[in-house]
Amino acid sequence: MYFDGAAHRGGAGVVFVTSQGEVLPYSFTLMQLCSNNIAEYQPLILGLEMVVEMKRLQLQVFSDSQLAVNQLLDVLPFASVRVISPHRFCVYEWSYRDKIKCPFPKCGFGKWQRRGIVLDHFICKTFPQNYATWVLHGEINVLQNSGNVEVTQDAPPPENPIELLINEAFRGIGHEGVDVGPSQVVEEEEILNDIPASNNKDFFELLRDGSQELYEGPKHSKLEFLLKLYHIKFLLGLSDKGMTMILDLLRDAFNFAKIPDSFYEAKNTINKLCLDYVKIDACPNDCMLYWEGDANEKTCKYCHTSRWKLNEKRNNNQVSTIGKRKEKNKKKEKKPAKILRYFPLKPRLQRLFMCSKTCEHMRWHVEDNSKDGIMRHPRDSEAWKRFDTIFLEFSSDPRNVRLGLASDGFNPFGTMSTNYSIWPVVLVPYNLPSWLCMKQPNFILSMIIPGPRTAGNNINVYLQPLIKELNELWYEGVETFDSSKNETFRMQAALMWTVSDFPGLDILSSWNTHTGFACPSCNFDTEPCRLRHSRKWYFTGHRRFLSRNHKFRLIRHRFYGNVEEKIPPRKLSGSDILQQVKELDVTFGRPAALNDRRKRNRQRNVGQSATLQWRKKSIFFDLPYWEFNLLRHNLDVMHIEKNVVDKLNILC
Known part of the structure; x- marks a missing residue:
């Protein structure tokens, strides 16, 4: 679309468009139309008339001046004239998915922005004086060659999934987001102003890897190749060493390809997408975590067990001889005896709103009006509605996230004879519709509690990082970018309840389900x-x-x-349960393993006895709203049925 620069500097411009959206290669300004020497523009007017007659199309004229319109009605009787700003014409007529290329230097004359942002730029920012030809906004380009007019259409903005992944990972860091792809002409220095310095290097390295071809001519970029290879690794359970050997083979076979030297290097590249986790060392007897104030401790404060793995092959006699030779090599890195892998919750909740496809679904539980009195979603439950009535400030914004926690132990080695139990903790965002919230891609892995033994009553120790972050999300919230509304808001989150099988209920609720008072609903009234x-x-x-x-x-x-x-029996409230557990004083951890391997009676932890029903005060009561939740723990009926069937199969 050709457009005279005088219109941008306060003059009135005119754009000619056919009824089928074809922009004709003619442009006038108000000064030209109102000049006395109109004869010099007569060939252009005749050319317009010939084009319209030959194509049998209705000509539409867009102008932002009534004076120009009156003049055009005299010289162009065959055209229908509309009074509209050419700025708005470009924004509304030539947008792609509600976006056009913004014609401002900060946006690099190529950054795809929403229509509202472009109009704000017209109002608040100075338009470049030397920008006279408007040809960078996805409109039809007119190329004149040998007297013939060739009409071509600009390609739409790139749809590279890797590029979109990078944009979503770093969106919301600046005020207007970082919506940049390698195909766009943007100055690096101007983007750096909108991104914190700590993320500058990661962003541009990912952008480079996302646009860098693996080798000349393939359809995969370097980053896309690494992501797919990483996916295969976890689907098949390949080791890091095995992946390094595969990369070595590929690099030898295709020495022209840009393949990383090791899997460690590839993993560092992928971690820049904010998909990493935090390693927190733990006491091997589940007594404590080495974090916050205890991060530099070397031994457990309760059982005095070493934080590090010990060489079990040594005995006391070997230590005296071999240990002297090892004194000089103490700089060797020690390995922790047990590691809790924690996945920070805040960035994962923020990512739900960075994705334009998911963001609108996060308000579904309020905006959807299909309520027929049947409980099809947790929002229809009495517990959900009561939570809304108690915490009005939280429920006033439908974007605040409501979570459910599910956990259970399993043996990662399958049916092998190895006794091992590992406990993943998964969070479910219930803001999503019923057909999405229980889909695996929408689950949020919060932590992996290590084995080989079940955490049991000591699960409070491992849940500390999650409870701390949930409290921060309740009291302070976190600034989050809403891609559907193109704004930043303070997101809060709350844990509504837990979901588990019956033995898992024992661990999460702290109610002993292995005695005659196993029913948590009946409590002691049985x-x-x-x-x-x-x-x-x-x-x-x-x-x-x-x-x-x-x-x-x-x-x-x-x-x-x-x-x-x-x-x-009467239903117990959270306050009633707190009254029952307020006198409990439990020391977490396990008794140290003894060298004597003869059969002996099972030892109980401190504070436990045969008649003690409450094992401890549940750590969930550290959440300020947990006491007032109507429903705190749920039983997964399908999970329980599976356990029963598995036991029957073993017996049969």
């Missing part, structure tokens, strides 16, 4: 019974949950020979 020979617990009294006039309450011969007259 009568435990044991089988005569196997001494296993069984439970009766289910008829108390029926209505008072139900006929089953009076039947004796089918229900243990008695009439049920009890009423259902």
Whole structure:
């Protein structure tokens, strides 16, 4: 689209467009139209008339001046004239997915911006005086060659998925985001002004790897190749050493390709996408974490066990002889005995709003009006609605995230004889619709609690980093960029409840499910019974949950020979539970392993006994809202059914 620079400097401009959107290669200014010497522009007017007659199209004229319109009605009777700013014409008529290339130096005359941002730039910023030909906004380019007019269409903005991934990883860092691709003409210094200095190097290195071809002519860039190779590694469970050997083979076979020297180098490149995690050393007996004030400790404060792995092959006699030779080499790096891998929550929640496809779904639980009285989503539950009524400030913004926590132990070695239990902790964002929130790509891995033994009652120790970050998200929040509204807001988050199987309920809620008072709903209001020979617990009294006039309450011969007259137990609130656990004083950790391997009675942790139901005060009560949650722990029925079927298969 050709456009005279006088229009940008305060003059009125005119743009000629056919009814099919074709921009014609003619341009006038208001001064030209109002000049007395109109005859010199007569060939242009005749040319316009011939084009319109030959193509049998209706000509539309866009101008921002009524005076120019009146003049055009006299000289162009065959055209329909609309009064509209040519600036707005370009923004509204030649946008791609609601974006055009912004014609300002800061945007590099090529950065795709939303229409509102471009119009703000017209108002707030000075337009370049030497910009006279408007040809960089996705409009039709007119190329004149040998008297013929050739009309071509600019390509739309790039749709490289790697480029979009980089933009989403670094978006929200500046005020207007970083929406830059390698195909766009942007000065590096101007982008650096919008990105914190700590991320400058990572951003441009990723941008370079994302645009750098693996070798001449392939369809994959270097970064795309590394990401797909990294994906294959985890799908097949390949080791780091095996990946390094594969990279060595590929580099030898294709010496012209830009392949990293080792898997360590490849992993460092991928970690710049903010997909990394934090390693926190832990006591091998689950007593404490070496973090915050204890980050520099060498031994456990409670059991005095070393933080580092010891060489078990040595005995006391070998230490005296071999140890002297090792004294000189103490600079060798020590390996921690146990490591908690924690994935920070804040950047992962921010990423939900960086993706334009997911951002709008995060408000679905409020904006969707399809409510038919059936609980199809947690938002339809009584617990959700009560949380909204208690915490009005939190519920006032639908973008605040509501999370559910799920965890369970499993053996990573499958059916092998190795006894090993590892506990991943997964968070589920319930803001998403019911058909999205339970999909695997939307799960957020929070931490991996290491084995080989189950954390059990000591899970409070490992949940400390998560609880701390949840408290920060509740009290302070975090500045987050909303890509759907193109604005920054303070995002908060709250943990609504946990989800687990029945043994997992014991660990997460701290209620002992291995005694006669195993039911957490009945609490102490139950009568435990044991089988005569196997001494296993069984439970009766289910008829108390029926209505008072139900006929089953009076039947004796089918229900243990008695009439049920009890009423259902009272539901305990969070305050009631806090009253029951306030006197508990539990020291976390396990007793040190003994050298004597003879069979002995099972040892219990400090503070535990056969009749003690509450093992500890749950760490979830450190959250300010947990006491007021109507529903704190959920049972995964499908998970329990699977456990039962697995046991039956083993017995059969």
